[in-house]
Amino acid sequence: MSDNARRDFLKQVGITTAATVGLSSITAKADEYKSGEVQGVLVDIGVCVGCRNCERACQVAHNLPAGDPEEYHNRDVYKEFRRPSTHSLTVVNEFENPKNKLIPYDVKYQCMHCNHPACVSACIVGAFTKNRNGAVTWDTNKCIGCRYCMVACPFQIPTFEYDKAIQPKIMKCDFCFERTKEGLLPACVANCPVEALTYGNRDELLVLAKKRIARYPDKYIQKVFGEDEVGGTSWLYIAPVDFEKLMFPTLGDKPAPGVTEAIQHGIFSYFIPPLALFGWLGGVMWLSKRKKELTESETKKEEDK
Numbered sequence: 339m340s341d342n343a344r345r346d347f348l349k350q351v352g353i354t355t356a357a358t359v360g361l362s363s364i365t366a367k368a369d370e371y372k373s374g375e376v377q378g379v380l381v382d383i384g385v386c387v388g389c390r391n392c393e394r395a396c397q398v399a400h401n402l403p404a405g406d407p408e409e410y411h412n413r414d415v416y417k418e419f420r421r422p423s424t425h426s427l428t429v430v431n432e433f434e435n436p437k438n439k440l441i442p443y444d445v446k447y448q449c450m451h452c453n454h455p456a457c458v459s460a461c462i463v464g465a466f467t468k469n470r471n472g473a474v475t476w477d478t479n480k481c482i483g484c485r486y487c488m489v490a491c492p493f494q495i496p497t498f499e500y501d502k503a504i505q506p507k508i509m510k511c512d513f514c515f516e517r518t519k520e521g522l523l524p525a526c527v528a529n530c531p532v533e534a535l536t537y538g539n540r541d542e543l544l545v546l547a548k549k550r551i552a553r554y555p556d557k558y559i560q561k562v563f564g565e566d567e568v569g570g571t572s573w574l575y576i577a578p579v580d581f582e583k584l585m586f587p588t589l590g591d592k593p594a595p596g597v598t599e600a601i602q603h604g605i606f607s608y609f610i611p612p613l614a615l616f617g618w619l620g621g622v623m624w625l626s627k628r629k630k631e632l633t634e635s636e637t638k639k640e641e642d643k
């Protein structure tokens with residue numbers, strides 16, 4: 339092992355150890371939800387027309403491969419239910435409206451930016467952060483690819499770049515953190531042509547959602563999805579039909595981190611002694627870094643030929 343590689347290995351084991359020992363502080367970070375500071379988006383399913391402009395805008399904003407705008411008007415894509423992926427951090431699905439086949443229900447899905455995010459709690463190296471504005475972001479440089487966040491998320495949101503040989507990453511909606519920091523709207527919100535998406539203070543969005551439901555009682559069911567689910571989420575939805583019919587999971591109002599904490603503590607109590615776990619994690623990190631170095635050096639040799 340070269341000095342540099344050894345230094346990286348020790349640094350990474352150090353990070354892993356510190357992060358793992360500091361589980362309670364990571365969990366505390368997940369509980370820093372403060373009503374009033376948190377921003378959100380209200381999604382009005384009664385207004386969305388399924389144009390998929392939001393999907394494309396999100397891809398463009400995140401430098402992901404995007405097709406021509408016309409490609410997104412092809413409604414064949416709605417034949418299969420889709421989940422957000424590493425290529426599309428948000429997706430729209432369509433459901434039949436039994437009352438009026440000409441006006442289907444179109445539903446945009448992405449990370450819900452939970453008030454008490456299970457992904458933050460589950461991440462054993464503290465790669466995830468719940469920011470004060472509500473956005474749940476993550477640091478690719480800290481992520482070791484353990485995929486606990488994928489297991490923990492009650493909405494099955496984080497995805498993994500399985501098709502990438504070099505340094506595959508976890509991917510999900512980041513609430514356009516860099517854009518909103520600059521005072522811009524999230525790309526999807528800015529590009530929705532019918533204002534099905536409203537960005538703003540979460541508390542004010544809740545008031546708006548309830549007013550809309552009260553004003554049009556025949557159009558909406560009496561529920562704001564995300565108000566209470568898993569302790570509340572930054573993204574809120576109103577809809578003309580029950581959310582179960584739109585593939586939303588039925589969840590209680592208790593934050594999900596309790597479940598993931600149990601997973602973490604289970605590891606320590608029953609499966610792997612901590613020192614063995616630290617060593618294993620450090621080894622995984624060193625091996626993946628070494629693999630990347632070897633692949634890069636092979637690629638360079640090929641290019642130099």
Ligand code: SF4
Nearest residue numbers: 449450452456457491
């Ligand atoms: S929806 Fe899943 S990935 Fe998004 S913040 Fe909640 S737990 Fe984390």
Ligand code: SF4
Nearest residue numbers: 396428511514524526
């Ligand atoms: S908030 Fe940003 S990252 Fe999230 S779905 Fe909208 S465009 Fe994509």
Ligand code: SF4
Nearest residue numbers: 386387389390392530
């Ligand atoms: S851009 Fe707006 S109307 Fe079009 S699919 Fe997305 S949320 Fe619906």
